[in-house]
Amino acid sequence: MAQHTADQYYVPHGTKWPIVGSLGMITMLGGAAFWVNDYSLAPWAFAVGALILIYMMFGWFGQVIRESEAGLYNAQVDTSFRMGMMWFIFSEVMFFACFFGALFYARMFSVPWLGGEGTGASTNELLWQGYDAVWPTAGPAQLGGPFRTIPAFGVPFINTLILLSSGVTVTLAHHALKKDHRKGLVLWLLATVALGFVFVFLQVEEYKEAYQQLGLTLGSGIYGSTFFMLTGFHGMHVTLGAIMLTVIAIRSMRGHFKPEHHFGFEAVAWYWHFVDVVWLGLFLFVYVY
Amino acid sequence: MSIEHTHGHDHESHAAHDDHHDHKPTGFLNRWLFTTNHKDIGTLYLVFALLMFFTGGAMAMVIRAELFMPGLQLVEPDFFNQMTTMHALIMVFGAVMPAWVGFANWMIPMMIGAPDMALPRMNNWSFWILPFAFAMLLSTLLMDSGGPAAGWTLYPPLSLQGGQSFAFVVFAVHMMGISSIMGSINVIATILNMRAPGMSLLKMPLFVWTWLITAFLLIAVMPVLAGAVTMLLTDHFFGTSFFNAAGGGDPVMFQHIFWFFGHPEVYIMILPAFGVVSEIIPTFARKPLFGYTAMVYATASIAFLSFIVWAHHMFTVGMPLTGELYFMYATMLIAVPTGVKVFNWVSTMWQGSMTFETPMLFAIGFVVLFTIGGLSGLMLAITAADLQYHDTYFVVAHFHYVLVPGSVFALMAGAYYWLPKWTGHMYSEKWGKIHFWISAISVNILFFPQHYLGLAGMPRRIPDYSTQFADFNMISSIGGFIFGASQLIFVGVILHCVYKSREAASGRVWEGARGLEWILSSPPPYHSFNTPPVIDATTVAHAGEAH
Ligand code: HEM
Ligand SMILES: [Cu+2]
Numbered sequence: 001m002a003q004h005t006a007d008q009y010y011v012p013h014g015t016k017w018p019i020v021g022s023l024g025m026i027t028m029l030g031g032a033a034f035w036v037n038d039y040s041l042a043p044w045a046f047a048v049g050a051l052i053l054i055y056m057m058f059g060w061f062g063q064v065i066r067e068s069e070a071g072l073y074n075a076q077v078d079t080s081f082r083m084g085m086m087w088f089i090f091s092e093v094m095f096f097a098c099f100f101g102a103l104f105y106a107r108m109f110s111v112p113w114l115g116g117e118g119t120g121a122s123t124n125e126l127l128w129q130g131y132d133a134v135w136p137t138a139g140p141a142q143l144g145g146p147f148r149t150i151p152a153f154g155v156p157f158i159n160t161l162i163l164l165s166s167g168v169t170v171t172l173a174h175h176a177l178k179k180d181h182r183k184g185l186v187l188w189l190l191a192t193v194a195l196g197f198v199f200v201f202l203q204v205e206e207y208k209e210a211y212q213q214l215g216l217t218l219g220s221g222i223y224g225s226t227f228f229m230l231t232g233f234h235g236m237h238v239t240l241g242a243i244m245l246t247v248i249a250i251r252s253m254r255g256h257f258k259p260e261h262h263f264g265f266e267a268v269a270w271y272w273h274f275v276d277v278v279w280l281g282l283f284l285f286v287y288v289y
Numbered sequence: 290m291s292i293e294h295t296h297g298h299d300h301e302s303h304a305a306h307d308d309h310h311d312h313k314p315t316g317f318l319n320r321w322l323f324t325t326n327h328k329d330i331g332t333l334y335l336v337f338a339l340l341m342f343f344t345g346g347a348m349a350m351v352i353r354a355e356l357f358m359p360g361l362q363l364v365e366p367d368f369f370n371q372m373t374t375m376h377a378l379i380m381v382f383g384a385v386m387p388a389w390v391g392f393a394n395w396m397i398p399m400m401i402g403a404p405d406m407a408l409p410r411m412n413n414w415s416f417w418i419l420p421f422a423f424a425m426l427l428s429t430l431l432m433d434s435g436g437p438a439a440g441w442t443l444y445p446p447l448s449l450q451g452g453q454s455f456a457f458v459v460f461a462v463h464m465m466g467i468s469s470i471m472g473s474i475n476v477i478a479t480i481l482n483m484r485a486p487g488m489s490l491l492k493m494p495l496f497v498w499t500w501l502i503t504a505f506l507l508i509a510v511m512p513v514l515a516g517a518v519t520m521l522l523t524d525h526f527f528g529t530s531f532f533n534a535a536g537g538g539d540p541v542m543f544q545h546i547f548w549f550f551g552h553p554e555v556y557i558m559i560l561p562a563f564g565v566v567s568e569i570i571p572t573f574a575r576k577p578l579f580g581y582t583a584m585v586y587a588t589a590s591i592a593f594l595s596f597i598v599w600a601h602h603m604f605t606v607g608m609p610l611t612g613e614l615y616f617m618y619a620t621m622l623i624a625v626p627t628g629v630k631v632f633n634w635v636s637t638m639w640q641g642s643m644t645f646e647t648p649m650l651f652a653i654g655f656v657v658l659f660t661i662g663g664l665s666g667l668m669l670a671i672t673a674a675d676l677q678y679h680d681t682y683f684v685v686a687h688f689h690y691v692l693v694p695g696s697v698f699a700l701m702a703g704a705y706y707w708l709p710k711w712t713g714h715m716y717s718e719k720w721g722k723i724h725f726w727i728s729a730i731s732v733n734i735l736f737f738p739q740h741y742l743g744l745a746g747m748p749r750r751i752p753d754y755s756t757q758f759a760d761f762n763m764i765s766s767i768g769g770f771i772f773g774a775s776q777l778i779f780v781g782v783i784l785h786c787v788y789k790s791r792e793a794a795s796g797r798v799w800e801g802a803r804g805l806e807w808i809l810s811s812p813p814p815y816h817s818f819n820t821p822p823v824i825d826a827t828t829v830a831h832a833g834e835a836h
Contacts, residue, residue, distance in 0.1 A: 009483070011405045011816065014314055014323040018414030025464060026421040033425075033456035036526040060410070076482060080407035083478040091470050091508045098516025098546060102531055110539035119609060127534075139537030143530055218527055222537035225529035229520070 010072045017060040024052030061247075065264065069256060078263050085267040089274050092237070096278050099233065103226040103285060107135055111222065114140050138221025147215040147224070152287035155206050159199050160283050163238075166195035167276045170245070170269050180259045182252070189249040192272070196242030203235050230282055237275045244268045322417075325409035326815065327394045328711075333416050334391030335704075339780070341383030341423065342697075346773055348376040353735075353769035359756050369752035370438035371430065377441030381558065382465045383423050385692070388700050389561040390415070390472045393500050395711065397476065399806040399813060400494045402485025402822045407478035415472040422464035429454035440750055442547055443518065445532040445540050449525045459522045466511040473504035473511075480504075485805075487824035491582065492831050494804050498585050499564030502592045506553045506560075509596075514550040517543060541606050548599035556595045559691060560588060562659075562699030563630060566652045568804070569706050570634050571830065573649035574641025575801040580633040581831050587626035587633075594623045604675045613672045620670040627663055631656060646799070647721030651702030654694055654729045662690030665740065680750075683743025689736045694729070701728075701779065708786050709794035713812040716786035720778060727775040734768025803830035 028049025034042035067073065073081075115133025116124030124131060128140035136149050150156060169192040176184030210216040218228045248268045251257065257265050314320050324330060351372050355363045364372070394412065398405055406412045429436040434452025437443070448455070480501045484493070493501075521543070523529040530536020532543045563584075571578045578584065600608060600616040608616075634656050643649070665687040669675050678684060701724075708716050738761035743749075747758045754762065794811040808828055809817065822828060 009404055011409055012325050014319060015325055015410045015413060016323050018410060018417050019322050021414055022417045022421050025418065025467075026425065029460040029464065030425060030457075033460050036456045036522075037453040079482045080478045083482060084408055084411070084474050087474045087477055087508055088470075091474075091512045094509055095512035095516055098513045099520075101513075101546060101549075102516075102520065102542060105539070105542045105545065106531075106537060110534070110542060111537050113539075114534060114537065119607065137537050139530055139533070139535050141535035143533075143536040144528075218523070218529055221530045225520075225523070225531050225536070225538065229523065229529070229531075 008074065010067070010074070010077050012067075015060075015063075017056050017063070020059070021053060021056040024049050024056055027052060065251070065256070068264070078261070081263050081267070085270060089270060092274065093278075096230075096233070096281075099226065099230050100281065100285070103230065106222045106226060111135060111137055111139075136223040138223060142221070144217055144220035144224055145215055147217070147220045149216065149223070149227075150206060150210060150214065150287065152283065155202050156283055156287045159202055160279065162195050162199045162202070163276050163279050166192045166199070167273055169195065170272050174265070174269055177252075177257055177262060177265060178259050182255075185257075186249065186252050189245065189252055193242060193245045193249055196238060196245060196272075200235060200239050200242065203231070203238075227286060230286055234275065234278055234282055237278070241268070241272050241275050244271060323413070325405070325413055327398050327406045327409070327412065327817070328813070328815070330406075330412050330416050331391045331394030331396075332711075334387050334394060334419075337416070337419060338384050338388035338391060341379050341387070343776070344427070345376050345379035345384055346776065348372045348379070349769065350773050352376065353766040355752050356754070356762050357766040358763065359754050359759050361753050364752070366752045367435060367438055370440075370750065371436040373750050374437045374440055375426075375430065378426065378437075379423070380692075381441065381554070382462075383419070385558045385696050385700070386469065387416075387419060389500075389503070389558070390469075392496075392561065392565070392700075392703055392707075393472075393476050396707065396806060397479055397497055397500060398483070399809060399817045400497050400804055401480065401483060401488050402805050402818045402824070403479060403483035404816050404818055406475050407483050408475050411471050412475050415468050415475065418464050418468040418471075422461045422468065425457050425464070426461035429457050432457075442544075442551065443521060444547075445521060445524065445543050448521060449532075451525075455525055456522060459518045462518050463515055466515045469507050469511045473507040476500055476504040477508075485818065485821035485824060488805075488829070491585070492824065492829050494564075494830060495567035495578065495581070495584055495588075496561065496564035499560040499567075499588050502588050503557050503560045506557050506592055506595065510550040510553045510557075513546060514554075517546040517550065520546075541603070544603050544606060545600065548602045549596070551602065552599045553592075553595045555688070555691070556591060558696045559659075560592070562655065562696045563588060565699045565703040565706070566634060566655050569648050569652040569702055570637050570656075571803070572706075572799050572801040573646060573652075574638045574643050576637055576641040577803075577830060578633065579636035579639075580629070583629055584633055587629040590626040591623060594619065594626070598623065601670055601675070604672050605679045617670055617672045621667065624663065624667050631660055631663075646705075647716075647718060647725055648702045648706035650722065650725040650729075651698050651705065654725065655698045655702060658694030658698065658729075658732070659691055662687055662692075662695055665690060678743060680748055681743035682739040682747045682749055685749050686736050686739035686743055689739070693736065694732050698728075701725075704779075704783070706799075707806075708783070709798045710806060710809075710811045710813065712787050712790075713794055713810075714786050714790035715792040715794050716782050716790065720782045720785070724775060724778040724782060727778070728772060731768045731771035731775060735765055735772050736768070738762075738765045738768075803828075805829065 026049070028046055031042050031045030031047075031049050035046055111133045112118065113120030114123060114128055115131055117133070131140035136147075138144050138147065169188045173185050173188035173192065176182075176188060216224055216227070218224050220227075245268055248265055251264065256262075314324070320329065321333060324333075351364060352369065355361070355369055394406065397403075426436075432452075432454045434454045436454055437448065437451055437458045439448035439451060443458075451458075480493070480497055520529065520531040524532050524538075530538040532538050532540045534540070567578055567584060598616060598620045600612060601620040604613060604616070638653075645653075665683065669678055669684065669687055705716060705721055708714075742758055742761050742765075745758065747754055747762075796810050797807045798811060799807075805818075805822055805824075805828055806813070808822060
């Protein structure tokens with residue numbers, strides 16, 4: 001087979017994984033929808049759906065990895081994968097852009113308007129008299145009660161350093177791979193994985209502190225909403241990225257990837273840089289300013 | 290393996306005999322559930338879209354029946370609101386968008402000389418998410434709280450009063466978004482990476498161009514919609530305050546985010562239509578498309594402008610005056626590239642030796658009637674006038690003119706144009722023409738009076754109305770019933786063409802047709818181009834355009 005593949009585009013011939021994925025997705029999201037409506041069995045449906053999705057990913061990606069290692073993918077297939085990953089990351093950027101948009105809108109428009117700025121004078125006068133619009137705020141009705149915020153130059157700053165250095169380590173791993181230094185590859189990858197999980201751990205600790213000591217919750221008005229939505233989705237992406245890095249590290253230990261051919265590695269590295277950049281935006285606009 | 294391109298098999302047992310590849314996979318499930326073939330997936334999309342077209346259509350019939358006379362006669366007001374909401378969601382996300390993806394799947398690989406789509410497995414998933422998503426959406430109609438009833442735009446705070454079914458709506462929208470994003474990624478990778486050697490970007494058929502640009506719009510805005518409905522979900526179930534002024538948020542913020550998605554969304558539904566019409570008119574005018582490059586640039590400018598005009602849907606929410614003015618002028622700018630397109634279609638027909646087969650009839654119907662919708666859009670773009678028109682039937686008339694005799698007519702035109710290619714048989718020209726004329730006449734009876742209703746002040750999304758609106762509503766409903774019924778002819782023509790028609794179609798089908806899909810047999814081989822075709826002036830329509 002292999003000698004035929006160099007100039008031909010590989011078209012797979014039927015696959016069961018997508019339909020498995022759809023079943024997993026509907027079970028998980030249907031479960032989630034029942035869950036938020038307080039049906040007692042719903043969390044189980046959610047969990048089963050998630051397991052089906054994980055099974056699908058193992059099966060699907062496993063098959064792709066086997067085909068890749070068997071040399072079935074020529075340069076053109078490789079380009080398709082690259083484009084796929086690039087535009088997927090772009091769609092993720094737009095997803096975060098939506099929540100950043102909500103943050104900027106609240107800080108630049110809705111909160112000042114409630115405080116009487118611009119055309120909001122009568123809103124302030126008639127509905128929310130005496131509301132003084134300063135950020136952070138839980139809104140004129142102080143929803144969720146008083147809260148304190150997490151100072152930027154504590155854990156968040158440490159987390160910034162962690163993510164930035166993990167960007168460096170993953171690049172070092174890439175250089176090692178290109179020079180075929182297998183040991184360097186594995187070690188730098190493991191370092192990246194470790195940094196990723198330390199980040200997630202610190203983030204969890206920070207959430208605990210917010211809820212238990214600072215009175216800052218998802219219900220703390222617009223500040224709590226934007227804070228947890230942005231950092232929460234980011235944290236989910238870091239977790240996912242760290243799991244992807246783990247898989248890549250294990251594959252590296254098994255001898256996968258070649259100095260000139262390692263799309264799987266690069267896709268994960270791109271993804272990791274993406275969560276890194278999103279964090280920089282978060283650090284600046286959620287914590288510092 | 291002596292074949293021209295390689296195949297993988299999921300099923301180990303097949304691995305030994307790869308010479309199977311020329312045959313379609315056997316067994317119903319194998320063929321349709323597990324398929325990675327762009328044509329089979331295209332067929333699935335098209336059949337699904339047609340089913341949804343009739344599901345959404347049935348809801349439209351309920352709406353028009355209730356509005357036939359003043360007073361409440363058939364349905365409860367809340368159910369009426371569920372019907373308007375579901376009708377729109379189903380037509381937008383279930384009928385028009387999947388139908389265009391179906392066309393993309395069938396045609397793009399054939400038009401650019403590729404063996405298949407770039408990411409065939411993901412292609413299967415993009416489709417197979419949809420039936421589940423719509424099962425979830427439709428299931429809300431059976432729930433205690435009923436389906437969503439706040440309009441397809443899901444504005445808070447009304448949409449947040451929706452009860453338990455709301456979460457199902459949100460997750461269904463998420464699934465549709467995932468499907469669209471994967472579909473678009475596939476389209477982009479296919480067009481940018483799978484073109485036959487010599488098929489430079491400016492030789493691509495316009496349908497391919499318009500889809501490329503549509504795909505970019507989709508990956509840019511579907512995630513934004515996902516974010517918007519996620520915020521609705523957390524506001525409803527988890528106590529966030531994004532759209533709650535008491536917590537410092539703002540319901541109007543939802544409208545901004547929604548329309549940042551929503552306006553590009555309407556272009557997502559119309560750009561592929563522009564593409565199809567730009568394929569059909571040259572074929573039956575027997576002249577190359579007038580101003581090919583201008584068409585490409587016009588499409589790109591429309592797409593760009595579509596990101597910066599969203600608040601023309603919000604002229605009445607109390608924006609600062611500068612905002613109102615900016616969005617008015619920006620919106621009017623869109624009329625310029627749109628005008629370029631209409632001008633070019635007309636110029637293509639100018640002095641052509643035209644014949645009027647069914648696809649051409651639908652394409653000409655598109656040009657004329659879409660333009661009416663574009664002009665009413667321009668009226669709505671005038672801020673001062675929109676203060677009067679907003680949320681009236683004038684808006685309903687506007688968007689139905691651009692969407693029904695616009696997008697839907699283009700879909701029909703494309704279906705008639707390529708049916709012989711897809712099936713290898715000619716459809717019944719007589720019944721196709723009957724379908725066209727009844728549709729074209731009834732669609733105007735249906736929607737034209739709605740302009741007057743709106744100008745006279747009849748609000749949209751209301752099950753009852755003042756008696757002064759009675760006559761035009763009755764006329765509109767009659768047009769609606771005729772239009773709805775006449776679509777059954779379309780189904781009849783398709784079924785006849787697929788199963789009964791004995792008249793074989795040649796490879797080229799239409800003597801004036803140019804483009805790579807026409808050098809393949811009708812029906813084309815299961816895998817389109819095993820070896821890249823030769824690109825020259827006889828095979829592509831725009832060979833002379835790239836200087
Ligand atoms: C010349 C181009 C166009 C202009 C200037 C234009 C302008 C507008 C304006 C100002 C509105 C808001 C009216 C209101 O709510 O008060 C509107 C609504 C709408 N337009 Fe257009 N439009 C154009 C083309 C299109 C096209 C091509 C489509 C779809 C294929 C479309 C679909 C819609 C829809 C669906 C709505 C109503 C959305 C809703 O409120 O539910 N328009 N248009
Ligand atoms: Cu618009």
